[in-house]
Amino acid sequence: MKVVIVGAGEVGFHVASRLSxxxxxxVVIDKDGDAIRRISxxxxxxxxxGSGSSPVSLEEAGIKEAEILLAxxxxxxxxxxxxxxxxxxxxxxxxxxxxxxxxFDKYHAIFRDHAPHIDTLINPEIEVVKTIDRLMNMPxxxxxxxxxxxxxxxxxxxxxxxxxxxxxxLDEIPALLGKQGPLIAAVIRDEELIIPSGDDRxxxxxxxxxxxEEDKILDTLTIFDKHAEPVKRVLIVGGGRIGSRLAVLLDDxxxxxxxxxxxxxxxxxxxxxxxxxxxxxxxxxxxxxxxEENVQETDFVITLTNDEEINILxxxxxxxxxxxxxITKISKFSYFSLMSMVGIEQVVxxxxxxxxxxxxxxxxxxxxxxxxxxxxQAEFMEAVALETSEIVxxxxxxxxxxxxxxxxxxxxxxxxxxxxxxxxxEPDDRIIIFATRQAIPKIEKILTVKLEYF
Amino acid sequence: xxxRYILNVVGILTLFFGLTMLFPIAVAFYYKDQSVxxxxxxxxxxxxxxxLLHLCFRGSRVExxxxxxxxxxxxxxWITIGIFGALPFYLGGEFITFVDAFFESVSGVTTTGASxxxxxxxxxxxxxxxxxxxxxxxxxxxxxLSIAIxxxxxxxxxxxxxAEVPSPTPDKLRPRIKDTALxxxxxxxxxxxxxxxxxLIGGMxxxxxxxHTFTTMPTGGFSTKNASIAHFDSVYFDSVIIIxxxxxxxxxxLHYQMLRGKTLAFWKDSECRFFLGTIILLIAIVTFNIHxxxxxxxxxxxxxxxFQVVSIITTTGYATADFDQWPAMSKLILLLCMFMGASAxxxxxxxxxxxxxxxxxxxxxxxxxxxxxxxxxxxKIGGKxxxxxxxxxxxxxxxxxxxxxxxxxxxxxxxxxDFVTSFSAVAATIGNVGPGFANVGPALNYAQMPYLGKWxxxxxxxxxxxxxYTIIIFLVPEFWRK
Numbered sequence: 001m002k003v004v005i006v007g008a009g010e011v012g013f014h015v016a017s018r019l020s021x022x023x024x025x026x027v028v029i030d031k032d033g034d035a036i037r038r039i040s041x042x043x044x045x046x047x048x049x050g051s052g053s054s055p056v057s058l059e060e061a062g063i064k065e066a067e068i069l070l071a072x073x074x075x076x077x078x079x080x081x082x083x084x085x086x087x088x089x090x091x092x093x094x095x096x097x098x099x100x101x102x103x104f105d106k107y108h109a110i111f112r113d114h115a116p117h118i119d120t121l122i123n124p125e126i127e128v129v130k131t132i133d134r135l136m137n138m139p140x141x142x143x144x145x146x147x148x149x150x151x152x153x154x155x156x157x158x159x160x161x162x163x164x165x166x167x168x169x170l171d172e173i174p175a176l177l178g179k180q181g182p183l184i185a186a187v188i189r190d191e192e193l194i195i196p197s198g199d200d201r202x203x204x205x206x207x208x209x210x211x212x213e214e215d216k217i218l219d220t221l222t223i224f225d226k227h228a229e230p231v232k233r234v235l236i237v238g239g240g241r242i243g244s245r246l247a248v249l250l251d252d253x254x255x256x257x258x259x260x261x262x263x264x265x266x267x268x269x270x271x272x273x274x275x276x277x278x279x280x281x282x283x284x285x286x287x288x289x290x291x292e293e294n295v296q297e298t299d300f301v302i303t304l305t306n307d308e309e310i311n312i313l314x315x316x317x318x319x320x321x322x323x324x325x326x327i328t329k330i331s332k333f334s335y336f337s338l339m340s341m342v343g344i345e346q347v348v349x350x351x352x353x354x355x356x357x358x359x360x361x362x363x364x365x366x367x368x369x370x371x372x373x374x375x376x377q378a379e380f381m382e383a384v385a386l387e388t389s390e391i392v393x394x395x396x397x398x399x400x401x402x403x404x405x406x407x408x409x410x411x412x413x414x415x416x417x418x419x420x421x422x423x424x425x426e427p428d429d430r431i432i433i434f435a436t437r438q439a440i441p442k443i444e445k446i447l448t449v450k451l452e453y454f
Numbered sequence: 455x456x457x458r459y460i461l462n463v464v465g466i467l468t469l470f471f472g473l474t475m476l477f478p479i480a481v482a483f484y485y486k487d488q489s490v491x492x493x494x495x496x497x498x499x500x501x502x503x504x505x506l507l508h509l510c511f512r513g514s515r516v517e518x519x520x521x522x523x524x525x526x527x528x529x530x531x532w533i534t535i536g537i538f539g540a541l542p543f544y545l546g547g548e549f550i551t552f553v554d555a556f557f558e559s560v561s562g563v564t565t566t567g568a569s570x571x572x573x574x575x576x577x578x579x580x581x582x583x584x585x586x587x588x589x590x591x592x593x594x595x596x597x598x599l600s601i602a603i604x605x606x607x608x609x610x611x612x613x614x615x616x617a618e619v620p621s622p623t624p625d626k627l628r629p630r631i632k633d634t635a636l637x638x639x640x641x642x643x644x645x646x647x648x649x650x651x652x653x654l655i656g657g658m659x660x661x662x663x664x665x666h667t668f669t670t671m672p673t674g675g676f677s678t679k680n681a682s683i684a685h686f687d688s689v690y691f692d693s694v695i696i697i698x699x700x701x702x703x704x705x706x707x708l709h710y711q712m713l714r715g716k717t718l719a720f721w722k723d724s725e726c727r728f729f730l731g732t733i734i735l736l737i738a739i740v741t742f743n744i745h746x747x748x749x750x751x752x753x754x755x756x757x758x759x760x761f762q763v764v765s766i767i768t769t770t771g772y773a774t775a776d777f778d779q780w781p782a783m784s785k786l787i788l789l790l791c792m793f794m795g796a797s798a799x800x801x802x803x804x805x806x807x808x809x810x811x812x813x814x815x816x817x818x819x820x821x822x823x824x825x826x827x828x829x830x831x832x833x834k835i836g837g838k839x840x841x842x843x844x845x846x847x848x849x850x851x852x853x854x855x856x857x858x859x860x861x862x863x864x865x866x867x868x869x870x871x872d873f874v875t876s877f878s879a880v881a882a883t884i885g886n887v888g889p890g891f892a893n894v895g896p897a898l899n900y901a902q903m904p905y906l907g908k909w910x911x912x913x914x915x916x917x918x919x920x921x922x923y924t925i926i927i928f929l930v931p932e933f934w935r936k
Contacts, residue, residue: 002629025629033841042518044612046629 001025002066003362004093006052006082007073008035010331011098011124011354015070017043018359022441027061030073053081055089064090068362071097072354076104083116096120096361098354102241120361127353129245132327135346136234136300138217140226142207142345145371147382147432148411151214154185154380154432155221156373158345161204163225171198182210182220183418185408185434186378191337193377193436195404207340209373211380211408211432213416231255233298235323237284237314238305239263239270242329242350246302247277258293260284262305284314287321296322304329315344378436380408383447387427390446397421404436405443455936458511459519460526465507467531468538470600472500477587478542481661482580489580492545500538522933524613525924528597532916535596536560539588546581553908557900558585560912563592564919565801567675567771567888568911570901574680579661582678586668592919593672593702593801594642595619602635611635617924621798622809622848625707641709642801646671649698656690670698673802675771675888682773682896683761692757692774696764703768703796704729724836729797729807736787737763743784748775759784767791769803771888778895785891789878792885793855803886803918805855809848811835816845854922859884862914869904879903883914 001024005012008030016026016039026045029052030036040047050057052073063069069086071079079097086093095118104111108121134144134153143156159166165173173181187194188207194200202208212220221227234250236243239261250257251274258278261267271279282289284303295301301318303311308330315326327346330336339347356371359379372379385392391399396407396419410417411430417423425431435443475497482490519527540552540559549555554570561568562585571577591599597618601611611631616624627634646667653663662678669676679685683695701709704726711719720726737760745755758775765772766788777788795804815833823829832839859880866876871893878890879900889896894903903911917925927933 020630023630025633027629040612040626041521044629044631046626 001068002027002062003068003070004029004058004061004063004066004086005070005072006030006058006079007071008032008039008047009072009074010333010351011072011358012070013039013043014333014351014355015072015358016045018355018437019362020044021437022444027066029057029061051078053078053085055085058082058085058089063093066090066093068094068096070358071095072358073098076101080111080116080118083118087116091117094119094361096122096358098122098124100125100241102245120357122354122357124350124354124357125242125245127357128242128329128348128350129249131348131353132246132302133249135327135348136231139221139229140224141221142347143209143373145380147380148430152211152409152411152416152432153214153217154209154211154371154373154408154434155217156188156207156209157221157224157226158340159202159204159206159208160225163204165202165224166204167201169199169201170196177223180418181223182212183408185209185211185380185406186373188373188377195406195434195436209434211418229299229324231299234258234300234302235293235295235298235318236260237301237303237311237318238329239266239279240304240306243304244270244273246304247274251275251277260289260293285310285317287317290318290321298323300325300327302327302329308332308335312339312342312344316342319343378404378434379440381433381435381440381443383431383433385425385427385429385431386447391425391431392427393424395422395424399446401446402435402439402442404439406434408432408434455523455526460523460530461507462511463527464531464534465504465509465511466604467504467596467600468534469501469504469508470604471535471538471591471596472497472504474587474591475500475542475584478580478584481583482578485579487578487580489542489546489578492542492547493580493584495545496538496541499541503538519613521613521616522927525617525927528614528617529916529920529924529928531597532563532920535563536912536916539563539584542581542584546578548577548581551905553905553912554901557908557912559588560915561883561888562586562588562674562676563596564886564915565589565593565672565674565769565803566883566886566915566918567669568883568894568915569676569888569899570903570908572899572901574678583661583665585676586665586674586678589672589674589676590646590668593674594639594706598635599639601632602639618920619799620803620806620919620921621705622806622812622851623798623844625705625799627707627710637710638706641706641713642671644713645698645701645709649694652694652698653691656688656694658686658691666695667698670695670770670772671702671801673699673702673768673770673796673800673886675765675769677772684774689757692761695772696761699764699768699770699772700730700733702770703764703800703802705797705799706801707799722836725797725808725811728811732794732807733764733767736767736791740780740784740787743787744780747781748779762788763791766887767794767804768796768800769885769887771882773889773896776895776897778891778897789881789891792878792881792887792890795885805852805885808835809852812840812845812848813852816849851922854926855884858914858917858922858926862910866907866910869907869910871904871907879907879911880914883911884918886915886918 003019003024003026005016005028008028016028019026020043028039028045029048031051033049036047036049048057048061063086071082073079076099083095083097097118099121111118135141138144140157141155142158145154168176184196186209187196234255234257236247236259239259247257247259260280260282262283264281267279267281295318301323303314305311311328315328319326328344330347330349331351407419409432410419475493479493482493536559540555543549543555543558544552557570595618597614615631627637650663650667665678708719708723740763741756741759744759745752749755761774762777793805794810795806796802798806798808819831819833862880863877874892875894879894882888882890894900
């Protein structure tokens with residue numbers, strides 16, 4: 001499968017790296033020679049220096065044979081033109097574009113059905129706001145993802161020292177709780193991914209990933225000693241595009257929200273747009289201002305400025321001054337592994353959101369969506385079991401699954417089953433699979449239709 | 455520097471190289487000659503050494519190879535292959551000292567074609583086949599071959615590819631490096647096959663046709679005959695070999711484009727135009743120069759002149775005439791050819807036409823900006839602007855090439871070798887050509903070189919094949935700093 005990526009920025013780089021690891025043919029186009037060199041030095045892909053919206057570069061990249069075009073430059077206009085040009089040269093190529101300007105929000109459907117025929121428009125800001133909303137409603141969760149329209153979620157939590165389950169073996173958990181515990185798909189300990197078996201122990205400080213149905217989530221979280229507390233007061237630092245989208249959302253939900261923004265013009269615009277939200281002009285890392293605005297009484301401080309270092313420091317400051325929880329926006333991937341070390345738990349990243357959205361559209365077979373967990377070592381994938389694929393019709397234990405892959409749930413006629421070795425997947429079931437990066441190509445193969453049926 | 459990983463990869467390469475010895479063993483068995491035992495010993499030693507290295511240092515998996523590590527793997531790999539390639543020669547008893555066997559082996563894998571053998575026809579068929587076969591492996595590159603068929607290199611392949619492929623800016627023909635390498639080898643095998651068939655049609659024996667194809671396509675120049683191609687004395691063979699030497703001297707990505715149906719690919723590429731144009735011009739000059747002085751007949755002058763110019767400029771090194779006896783002007787033109795070399799991305803050696811062309815354009819740009827001091831100009835090749843850093847690296851390369859040529863010639867002369875012999879021997883080995891002038895001329899060979907001189911020339915051959923930087927970087931103290 002050939003994929004052409006326009007834009008060698010952080011998103012382009014990471015998607016290219018992921019796809020090349022999965023043995024796909026990737027061609028990256030960018031104007032910036034340095035960005036191109038960074039890609040060609042680190043990833044096994046073809047590179048072309050040139051403008052991604054130019055028909056010449058796109059033809060050179062072989063857009064005609066490409067199955068997918070990804071337009072992820074910083075400029076919405078370049079992305080749109082690249083799709084437009086690709087639509088002329090190669091109408092059958094699937095097109096994905098990142099469009100950030102909120103003015104285009106209402107036109108996503110039109111772009112799909114008319115001229116550029118962009119199959120998917122990705123707005124990472126909308127995705128980030130959704131993620132923040134999910135994190136706020138999930139006490140203690142560090143990472144949340146939705147499947148089956150939100151009816152099944154995967155959740156990542158940090159196990160506290162005082163938690164009941166800390167130190168216990170997985171096969172002891174049912175006895176400890178007196179009932180079946182949640183399905184633990186993965187544990188991240190010291191940045192290393194572990195797929196636990198019955199005799200592995202949960203240790204304090206582990207990042208534990210599990211799957212749960214939506215209506216049982218709060219019960220499940222109490223197992224890990226995370227208790228729901230209603231969100232009443234929120235302070236947003238940074239009134240940029242994400243900040244104002246979030247403020248609008250919280251405004252509608254009647255959460256008491258304050259927003260701090262440095263730029264006075266921007267403040268004026270925010271005040272114009274928002275009704276009950278308190279718009280404050282000032283610096284989010286100003287201790288005096290935070291104190292004045294009662295940061296110690298706040299449930300959530302969410303730092304969303306464009307400067308990630310300021311976000312990190314403002315979150316730390318707020319936490320120290322007594323804010324209950326913080327959510328920090330970070331773009332640089334190299335910072336992710338540092339976050340738990342400095343004491344920042346919940347992190348969102350527009351780029352990671354964009355990458356997740358892109359990947360779920362690239363997956364083969366009947367994959368409906370796929371979401372990477374923190375650190376991108378593994379993915380949860382939701383897929384429809386095709387009648388002709390290898391996984392249907394026999395007990396799970398008889399299927400040769402690659403190492404590092406696990407069926408975490410089966411959704412059949414609105415019922416959710418947590419499978420055991422004897423479970424059988426039936427045609428048209430939806431399944432949620434957890435797979436490490438190495439196992440993904442094999443899983444894709446298993447999910448696609450067997451060749452003899454063609 | 456992760457030495458464990460580097461040695462692990464070198465181990466795999468050695469193991470792989472050892473397995474290629476199965477081909478000459480088959481030949482030796484077929485002709486029932488005395489080289490079977492030495493080959494069996496060599497394959498045993500080589501595969502065992504490779505396996506040992508691999509097993510000792512296994513378990514060190516890495517995702518990304520740095521440029522420095524790539525260069526280390528390639529140069530250590532080539533030296534190792536040179537050593538193990540020498541085993542059959544040494545154990546076969548044709549060579550008295552190991553340095554002679556090593557010289558022949560490195561001359562083979564680097565596609566130089568300089569020999570220390572005085573009577574080639576007395577050597578067993580199995581060994582002569584091996585001599586040709588290692589040239590063929592080295593031509594497109596043993597590491598490119600391993601990238602193509604061994605799955606272990608993965609992402610790091612690009613660094614290795616860059617360090618081995620003779621071009622200032624290696625092309626990536628397909629998105630994945632593995633596919634690119636495989637494609638290059640497919641094109642290489644295809645053209646080789648065509649060459650072998652044409653030689654067979656001309657009536658050459660199957661063995662000779664195969665051996666000569668194996669040394670024409672990598673622009674190597676080893677022959678199975680004492681008199682080289684002159685032995686056959688046939689216009690047909692001369693012209694077939696001229697054509698295939700030219701093909702081997704052209705960038706292989708152009709062959710790929712040709713095979714994909716872009717028939718004008720050769721013409722559209724400015725380097726290829728320059729390459730073929732220069733050859734025609736030089737052939738004309740040499741023909742007129744040797745006409746009358748050596749050959750009475752103009753057709754004969756053209757036949758020998760054309761063969762020799764093409765053979766030297768593509769750095770093959772076959773001979774159909776003793777060009778050491780030609781007039782000074784022709785000899786100087788052939789010397790110039792040794793430096794220019796073939797095209798970038800071909801199997802030939804030398805400086806490469808792309809670099810020479812870039813150098814001329816750079817000089818013109820300098821002159822131009824003296825006339826128009828405020829002008830803004832770029833160096834363009836084929837309508838595309840050449841990035842500043844590529845120009846800089848090319849100028850550095852040319853400087854180093856000439857500098858090392860002078861230095862090595864002086865050192866060789868210091869060992870008591872005469873004037874013409876010493877500089878032509880260095881020019882012919884650093885350019886991977888083979889024969890030089892005077893005592894290393896086409897009628898003679900490198901057997902009389904002093905002991906240390908042979909080591910120096912071995913180093914020159916490796917320098918030339920891996921394009922200076924990959925080898926010379928080992929001598930820079932900064933390279934070893936942690």
